[in-house]
Amino acid sequence: MSKNYTDLLDFDKNNIWHPYTSMSNPLPSYFVESAQGVYLHLSEGKKVVDAMSSWWAVVHGYNHPVLTQAIVDQASKVSHVMFGGLTHQPAIELCQKLIELTPAPLSKVFLSDSGSVSVEVAMKMAYQYWGTIKKRQANRFKATDKTKLLTVRNGYHGDTFAAMSVCDPVNGMHQMFEQVISQHYFAPAPKTAFGQEWDSCELDELTTTFKDHHQEIAAFIIEPVVQGAGGMRIYHPQYLAACRQLCDQYDVLLIVDEIATGFGRTGKLFACEWADITPDILCLGKALTGGYMTLAATLCSEEIATTVSDGEAGCFMHGPTFMGNPLACAVANASIDLLITSNWQEKVNTIQAQLTKELLPLVRHKSVADTRVIGAIGVVETNNPVNMAHIQKRFVEMGVWIRPFGKLIYIMPPFITTPDELRTVINAIDTVLAEPECFLEK
Ligand SMILES: *Cc1c(COP(=O)(O)O)cnc(C)c1O
Numbered sequence: 001m002s003k004n005y006t007d008l009l010d011f012d013k014n015n016i017w018h019p020y021t022s023m024s025n026p027l028p029s030y031f032v033e034s035a036q037g038v039y040l041h042l043s044e045g046k047k048v049v050d051a052m053s054s055w056w057a058v059v060h061g062y063n064h065p066v067l068t069q070a071i072v073d074q075a076s077k078v079s080h081v082m083f084g085g086l087t088h089q090p091a092i093e094l095c096q097k098l099i100e101l102t103p104a105p106l107s108k109v110f111l112s113d114s115g116s117v118s119v120e121v122a123m124k125m126a127y128q129y130w131g132t133i134k135k136r137q138a139n140r141f142k143a144t145d146k147t148k149l150l151t152v153r154n155g156y157h158g159d160t161f162a163a164m165s166v167c168d169p170v171n172g173m174h175q176m177f178e179q180v181i182s183q184h185y186f187a188p189a190p191k192t193a194f195g196q197e198w199d200s201c202e203l204d205e206l207t208t209t210f211k212d213h214h215q216e217i218a219a220f221i222i223e224p225v226v227q228g229a230g231g232m233r234i235y236h237p238q239y240l241a242a243c244r245q246l247c248d249q250y251d252v253l254l255i256v257d258e259i260a261t262g263f264g265r266t267g268k269l270f271a272c273e274w275a276d277i278t279p280d281i282l283c284l285g286k287a288l289t290g291g292y293m294t295l296a297a298t299l300c301s302e303e304i305a306t307t308v309s310d311g312e313a314g315c316f317m318h319g320p321t322f323m324g325n326p327l328a329c330a331v332a333n334a335s336i337d338l339l340i341t342s343n344w345q346e347k348v349n350t351i352q353a354q355l356t357k358e359l360l361p362l363v364r365h366k367s368v369a370d371t372r373v374i375g376a377i378g379v380v381e382t383n384n385p386v387n388m389a390h391i392q393k394r395f396v397e398m399g400v401w402i403r404p405f406g407k408l409i410y411i412m413p414p415f416i417t418t419p420d421e422l423r424t425v426i427n428a429i430d431t432v433l434a435e436p437e438c439f440l441e442k
Contacts (some may be wrong), residue, residue: 005031007042013106027389030396033061038414038421040401046430048401051411051425056228056260057291060338061416067290070334074327083111083323097336098297101269103278108305110298110316111324115259115285116158118296119221121318122255122281123149126219129253129304132311150209150252154189156229157221157257166221168230173408185209185217188237192223194374198238207246214250219281221255224271228260232379232410234372237274244277253304259296263336264344265412267352267375278302290335295328295407306334308325347415351376354419358426359411365433369407380409380429384439391438398428 013026021027031043038061039047053059060067074090081088110125112118130146149166155170157163164173165182168189174181187206192199210217224240227233247254256279261271265287268274272282276327280303285296308316322328355378362380363371370381386404395402402425404412409429413422432438 009283010435015179026394037061038417038418039437042396043210048396048399049358049413049417049421049424051399051413051417052401052403053287053412053414054291055290056265056389056412057287059263059265059287059415060290060335061414064290064338066338067292070331071292071327074330075342077326078284078317079327080322080325082321084319088324088326090326090333091324093331093333094336095297097333098299101336101340102282102299103270103272105278105280105301105303106282106299107302108300111329112296112298112302112318113320113322113325114158114294115283115296116160116163117320118259118283118298119157119163119166119255119257120160120284122221122257122283122300123219123300124318125281125298125300125304125308125316126253126255128308128316130218132307135312145181145215148213148216148218150187150213150217151184152187152189152206152222152227154224154227154231154233154259155221156227157223160260171230181419185213189227189231189233189387191241192239193238193372194234194236195371196236198236200238200242202244203242203293209251210246210250214252217252219253220247221257223257223259224261225257225266225274226261226271226377229405232372232377232381232408234374234377234379240272240275240278242322244275244279253280255279255281255283257283257294263287263339264348265375265377267345267348269393277426280366288304288335289328289332290338292331293325293328293334293379295325295332342415344415348376350414350419351413351422355426358423360430362430362433363424365430367433367439376412376415378411378426380433382407382409382433382439387438387440391432394432394435394438395428398424398431400425400428402429 012029033041038049040050041047098109099107111123112121138352151166152169157166165184187209191202198220222243244254256272258270262284280301289295352375355373358369359378360373362368367382368380369383372379385406411425
């Protein structure tokens, strides 16, 4: 099959938006023909190791026979059906699995189509929950109360409006949307790094915020242990444990966003396990389907579900068109089975050991400010921002797919990545770090 790549790429460049990309002066896009295992097959026979797992999602690699078959089998039964008044085996099976794998109090599942939507759903649940409580106990707090959220700086929770309002106010999109975005409370980002000695002094400001504003705060939302797109920061689990304790003490719901960290990425099945805590509401996405389809889930406790349902509306007010999509649920079931029955922990630990041994020492480069690792996540923070167009080209030339942003060159390879493949990735990073052209002045 011959394709005129130049024509196709021209159309792409002129007519198709890409994530966070200018339409008038876009960065180049690379053309993916197919993908197999950890490899993306680009045009003209070029092959690159995907060190990004397509943004945390493709944990088992591409075109996995079991996952592909799950989609084929389900497509021959029913690909989609509305979830209003109808149900099906793949959704039931998936929710059973999610309840079983997550901490005990989480027993009610809301399925949605993307991570951002699962965060919106979590927030709406929190607001509806307090709405009911308010009605039940008229004197408990003032009518205007419990309409705010509390979070920490450097967070990332998605691109829709409510999710965006709890992303980092500086590196997020707050300024641009200042006029239309809801204002919430922000505490400093967790400071003590994972593996460092815990210093409880860093809780002072967070504690003060809880103390001063808890009557206005419906929920506290946080990414557990790893802050992803807001800075790739890895923090002490004791901080997360303290958040749980403060939420209990001040009557604030705890929403944990495991969209990036869930399904083994940090070395635990869920990053909450590092702190041995249970959230009131949990968001899952990204690796849920092994990166095959878009799907997310919001889990909550029985208490929250019944309180929401006892409210004015008598139900939870949300229902996406593609809720519980059977194809997505079927491949999620296959992906979770594959994960659970595989030696995923050993694979993640092996990746972690190699990253520790080979990626952490890259801090020796003059261009590097910090390196950090947890589970199958490796981060190189540079002193200067990367020159995207150039560094991307260099990575592809060296046979790897890494998509840095700002001062962060970070990787989260598929769990099936072999030591040699990972070495190719680390060597490519090692090489660019010594090339001044790969970085901007400041
Ligand atoms: C990616 C991400 C989201 C948003 O998920 P989408 O599927 O892109 O909408 C939310 N929270 C975290 C922690 C994420 O990493």
